[in-house]
Amino acid sequence: MMHHPLIGTPQDRVDGRAKVTGTARYVADFETGAEVLHAHVLNSAIAIGRIRRIDTTRALAVPGVVEVFTHENRPRTAWFSSSYKDDVGPPGKPLRPLYDSSISYSGEPVALVVAESYETARYAANLVEVEYEAKPHETDLLKQLPNSYVPKKRRSGINPPPRPKGSAASALESAPVKHVARYLIAAEHHNPMEMHATTVIREADGKLLIHDKIQGVYASKQYVCSVFGLSEDKVRVVSPFIGGAFGSGLRPHYQLFLAVMAAMALERSVKLVLTRDQQFTIAHRPETWNEVALGAKPDGTLTAIRHKAIGSTSRYEDHQEAVVNWTNLLYSAPDVQLEYELVQLDIETPTDMRAPGAPLGAFAAESAMDELAEKLGVDPLALRLHNDTQTDEVMNKYHTSKELRAACQLGAERFGWRHRPFAPRSMRQGRELIGWGLAFGAWEAQMQKHAARVMLDAEGHCTVGVATADLGTGTYTILAQIAAEALGLSMNKVTVLLGDSALPQAPVSGGSWTAASAGSAVHDACARLKAELLLAAQTQRGSPLVDAKLEEVMFDRERIVLMRDPMRAVSLQAAFAAGGRPRIVADGQAGPDQLTQLRYSSHTHSAVFVEARVDEELGQVRVTRAVSAVAAGRILNPKTARSQVVGGVVWGIGMALHEEAMADHNLGRWMNHNIAEYHIPAHADIHEIDVIFAEEKDMLTSPLGVKGLGEIGIVGTAAAVANAVWHATGRRVRELPMTIDKVLGLTPAHTEAR
Amino acid sequence: MRPFHYERPRALEEAIAGKTEASRFLGGGTNLIDLMKYDVERPASLLDLNRLEGLREVERDREGTLRIGALVSNADAAAHPLVREHHPLLADAILAGATPQLRNMATMGGNLLQRTRCYYFYDRLTPCNKREPGTGCPAKEGVNRIHAILGTSEHCIATHPSDMCVALAALEAVVVVRGPSGERRIRTEDFHRLPGDAPERDTTLDAREVVTAIEIPARLYGRHHTYLKLRDRLSYAFALVSVAVTMEMQEGRVSRLRVALGGVAHKPWRVPEAEALLEGRGPEEARFGAVADRLLQGARGYGHNDFKIGLARLAIARALHQAAAATPQSHVAKRIA
């Protein structure tokens, strides 16, 4: 066939050149002229209490300072906290910046300095004097565990644990083999390359053009309209490029509120760029405690699963994630009890971070599965496959597809798993002990309602518009592939426009749903456009396609071709000439299919294999090999897809070994708030990473067969590293990150096995 | 940052004459400028040293003393043939720190005078005796993973974060400084000080003195040296514990041993009595533990950093082994030898 498929082939990023040459504009790159004012935030020094006195005199006296906003002089904004809600926010009362004198976490904004230059604003912020009346705070999750509770109101989009099946307690009691242990994962802060920032351009007619670091421009637009009581036509949000967000841009953050407030009050354009330190005041992955109990028969068949997790949240919102459900999603057992609770602390509300919840639960459950395998004397992979589920036992549904076993086989083969000796401390080279570990992972494959618009002109130029965001994930590229393939164009004839609230509506980009949802909406728009084109081609006098139906033609190399007789074809140009319109526009839609959702659940799965080398005396860990074998439906672009998974694996290694937000519980404050002291992996920590995609046909999840890939790469990785470290050293570390002192057993553990 | 005056003196005398308590010399700026942005350093003026002549040379005199000018960049020093040939330990220690970009900017003088990385010191919204004397030291009961276990005081438990200085201590280098009353030579071990009751002072340098060079006496340790750095990731992190060793050998015996520890104190930590335990005998592994014990005598943890005592012990033993075996730790390989 002459048709050249684009979907499924490795394609370079269409925005790659713009990014490496610096022409791609990020939020802070907009409006660089002298007319824009610069704002800087002063954050609170105490965790909880109130501002007794705030004095801005010295700050205001600095030449170039235009205004200093505090709770005392801020303009009036919406009063009800419900006006500050966004679509993905948890139940509770969202932060209302500068609303009153009360402080609810260390780092909450207490003043905004607006000046003619960034340096002036930042300097003057240091001159604002604040006197606090501090109240006793609590930021220590472990201390507060006894006060945990089941969240009263569930967070939309997050499934709470299902009702218990049977009695896990009595099944555990009588289980011939069992394992019970606790696992703890440190809080982590999102540190995308681009800082959170907002540039508000106040146009002559008073309308606001806003560039905001957000994973979906409509989220910012709705927030601004609601909080400031503006009508929709007054606000446009344009954020074409986002330099990574990983969940930190799912909700509007205080910099958006403050920048808009200042721009409206001062009737000027305002830019507000947070510092790296301030990244640690907006969002984080919650510190999470787990207890896992597994019961099994001597042959390894699981008889009971109990998995309880307690996550931290703020005092003002009940942030929730899916932490424990995955355990039963992956493994079958007759008696199951899954529980998820929260503890309120005087911290900022946690926010989704890459695969929210899943790697936390997976670290606990997948470590526990390994510990059980050790007790049973069976290979950890064999134990997992023996208990692998065929249906979704959490929701009682069928899987739309689940090629975890195929992925597992491919991964095990590539890794050489069958050569793994059973006993720990069996492999060494020089001073290093070598261990092999694995873990499974799962993530939800979701569809969200998306709209898309596709326009084609007589020269064969196609423009695709969706309001979703490309966070560096490759959305620009895959949408270009989808449209180019559908319309028979080459990639360079397609321009993709994203991140503009003037484009057809899309939700925030997150949860790995963008490829499936935005992709399907574009696909749908292209189908409608093709129908119109065919109609146009048929109006041509003596059209060779006069009796052709849409399903009988294909679009190839700017022509409409009858498949059964390729000699019968009309060029796009001719179709346009005949149709008499300079361009054709079509709107497309995509969304979840309710009926399918009732019967089926859809997930991506992975098996991660890791080799760790540990200096026997010094405890320094190196992850020298990782194979991530993924089953995630149809892969649109193996190149960008691989990058997504590699990024997830690197992050998983960081979660396992490095990432840790350290709180001073006396001050109630995160202390390592910079990326010199908040560690993520450096190049030296990363070695070979291999990504394998298992073939998985799935036409139920989304019309394109796509499941999404943003999260699955991270899910099982940290657990696999922990299992490999155990296999190398014989030491089980149940707290992340596994820093050198924990690997050596020099720091007492907060968790213990029973 | 606060407004400040910026000057570029053309002669050393001019720089010294212009210096006051309230001004700062500027080397590569990789530490000072950060601290100014954080409002921790608040100089009224910056005296940029980069135009000065005669501070960028690396030379070796007849006695074999190596002299490295204060403005030589860390990258240049580590790559210089004289340094690589005669003091590979120094090159290794420099390469163990920071990143290529930072080392390109950082100067020898600035590296000596870089300030602690204590989290509280950098955060002006928290108390800190070193930043604001008399406000207290929250690190003692707070987050102190990277803090000192030796030579601490009730006022401050910060460490000096430099890798380079640990090697300089093991090399018994001398810091050459110039002030209004002329030149002074300060032994490295006397250059940095313990916090005592004046943690705001890191060194014994007078406010009006400028570092002009570092001198390293000739030493014949061959390949019997190492810089072993243990940290929270394999590159681009400050040392949790580091060990610099030079071991001069004569007929199978250790004729001179120098061991300096980094990441454990307010200054590179040396204990001559510990070194003496191996001198005059073969480098017997069985005695490494005793050397470590002596080096760590009096060590105490503050909670998060308790592990450093055990870790330092292990690191010292390994470093002594590396030096004895003439297999210095590589800082290019992604692993510990």
Ligand SMILES: Cc1cc2nc3c(=O)[nH]c(=O)nc-3n(C[C@H](O)[C@H](O)[C@H](O)COP(=O)(O)OP(=O)(O)OC[C@H]3O[C@@H](n4cnc5c(N)ncnc54)[C@H](O)[C@@H]3O)c2cc1C
């Ligand atoms: C992210 C990060 C990671 C780092 N990691 C490491 C690491 O792993 N290991 C490590 O050792 N270091 C590390 N560093 C620190 C780095 O080595 C120092 O910042 C650098 O050496 C300072 O040199 P500089 O010339 O830039 O000093 P500057 O910032 O210019 O000055 C530092 C201080 O020295 C004074 N000064 C400078 N020159 C003179 C002189 N000639 N006479 C008198 N006073 C002078 C200044 O007034 C100032 O007080 C890191 C730094 C950063 C930012």
Ligand code: SF4
């Ligand atoms: S250890 Fe020293 S630098 Fe750190 S808070 Fe205490 S006084 Fe300040």
